[in-house]
Amino acid sequence: MRERHMQFKVSAVQKVIAKHVGHGNVKRIVKHSEGGFNRVLLATMEDGFKAIVKIPYWISVPRTYATASEVATLTFLRSKGFPVPKVYGWSSTTENTVGVEYTIMEHAPGVGTPDEDRDSETYCIGPIADYMFWYGERTKLDLDRGPWSDPRQYLLAIANKEIKWTEKFGKPLECDFPYNTVFPGVNSHRDYLELLKKYLAIAPYLLPKDTGDILNRPTLRHPDLTPSNVFVCPDTFDVTCIIDWQHTVVTPLRLAAGYPRLFENPSSEPPTGLDPPKYPDGYDTMSLKDKAQVDELIRRQSPFYLYRVFNGGLNKVHLKAPQDPLILARQHLVDCAGRQWSGNLMTLRGAVMRIRAIWSHIPWKDENPECPIEFSEQEIGDQMENEPTWDSLNTLVDYWRDELGGLSEEGWIRTE
Known part of the structure; x- marks a missing residue:
């Protein structure tokens, strides 16, 4: 829970919402939901207008890039006519009056498509915002995070980041439950x-x-x-x-x-x-x-x-x-x-x-x-013999997640 404990200034949040949304002061602010990487707040303004505030947890990486990338993605998609929320304001640094990164966006969307195309001046690609390129100690490793001119360079970067991480932090492990009950050691x-x-x-x-x-x-x-x-x-x-x-x-x-x-x-x-x-x-x-x-x-x-x-x-x-x-x-x-x-x-x-x-x-x-x-023939034979059992365990895990109301890999479950 420590990784998801976010301490911020509520009064400062209310002020930046009022500043960016432009519908008077905040009348009410409540927790809307908890996601895998964000806490989501719902703000209601004096005139009844509503806005969403997303505050990323400390475990949400890459810092700065995750927020900036999502804002750029939403802005780009909205400019193309996709029904995504309008971004009113954001900060990809903790060096602000609120004390945390945040994104203030529309609660209910309405999308219009502009006539002119300014993509080359406004948007760029990279470095990659894929969570696994920044997860845990990877944020401290010197990794190739792009952008890449050749897609095959991306394929190599995917494995090279895991090679670097495993060489530095890897250690012998047994499989997770329930796989370790069938494949012990x-x-x-x-x-x-x-x-x-x-x-x-x-x-x-x-x-x-x-x-x-x-x-x-x-x-x-x-x-x-x-x-x-x-x-x-x-x-x-x-x-x-x-x-x-x-x-x-x-x-x-x-x-x-x-x-x-x-x-x-x-x-x-x-x-x-x-x-x-x-x-x-x-x-x-x-x-x-x-x-x-x-x-x-x-x-x-x-x-x-x-x-x-x-x-x-x-x-x-x-x-x-x-x-x-x-x-x-x-x-x-x-x-x-x-x-x-x-x-x-x-x-x-x-x-x-x-x-x-x-x-x-x-x-x-x-x-x-x-x-x-x-x-070797031995390796191929062992894989062919054991993989069906492994797949059956995957099916069993998926079944029990569904039975528990759609339990995610991170442990989240719907309130309803």
């Missing part, structure tokens, strides 16, 4: 370093060398598009606001593309066409329990179907990227290579092995037709 961080080095050997071939490739283009995407971050009008169901853009990053489209959690495919099988979800034959004669299961599946399939239909009409390039048969293996590997050492060798090892197994299908391997990494 301590794993060496040096084995993790070897896996990261194998990743570095194949990373240059995960994306095309041509920086002009359309699926290589830099893409800005919301980091956590879940129902709690999308607000709609209860009467028209129009999207009125998309919030929580903190730690947004720009990545190549091949890494950014895919289905947000709000629109994920509920089936393990990829779609073969654009057919709408259908009720199965015999639905009318099913039991109430079976009908309820079918209804829930249809409910989850419908957003997935509509997401694909609208992307096909309005965003063909994005829909093209998920059609790449290697996209999931590539994205999973890059995600695993950026994770902190926690005693888990299974996930990264499996991701690296899968790329090696499909090496003949990698389209940009011409410079190196032979895969530059090797695993």
Whole structure:
């Protein structure tokens, strides 16, 4: 709790709100919510106007950049007509009258699109605001945080930051619960370093060398598009606001593309066409329990179907990227290579092995037709034997998080 204890001057907060919002003095200010990285306050002005104040916790990194990056992202998106909150005022330093960083923004959005384009003068990219480039002791390490002119440099930087951290702070660890009940014993961080080095050997071939490739283009995407971050009008169901853009990053489209959690495919099988979800034959004669299961599946399939239909009409390039048969293996590997050492060798090892197994299908391997990494038959056999059990434990953990009301990895749970 110490990391989330924020001491600030309430009277100073009220003054800066009144200054930036311009609706008289603050009549009432209350805690609105607690997020993973911010405390959110709701201020009501004398005339009834409402505004939001976000105050980042001490654990929110990178300091200064996290606040400044989110403000720049919101301002840029708003200038393009996206329904995001208007920023009234902000400070990315604690050297102010409040004593903490803060962002004052609109409580209810209304977006207009300007005619002129001043992007080149107003916005820039970098250094990266990705939380894992600044988490913990990484903020003190000399890391390559970009910006990068070649997307493949970004792939290398992801693993190099973990190599530097693991070399300095890594130590032998056992897996977290419940994995340690099935896979007991301590794993060496040096084995993790070897896996990261194998990743570095194949990373240059995960994306095309041509920086002009359309699926290589830099893409800005919301980091956590879940129902709690999308607000709609209860009467028209129009999207009125998309919030929580903190730690947004720009990545190549091949890494950014895919289905947000709000629109994920509920089936393990990829779609073969654009057919709408259908009720199965015999639905009318099913039991109430079976009908309820079918209804829930249809409910989850419908957003997935509509997401694909609208992307096909309005965003063909994005829909093209998920059609790449290697996209999931590539994205999973890059995600695993950026994770902190926690005693888990299974996930990264499996991701690296899968790329090696499909090496003949990698389209940009011409410079190196032979895969530059090797695993022994014993290593491959052990992975194939143990990984299904590991995946079953993942499913079990996800099940119990859902049963506990949607418990997040950080331990947050909805009040309702």
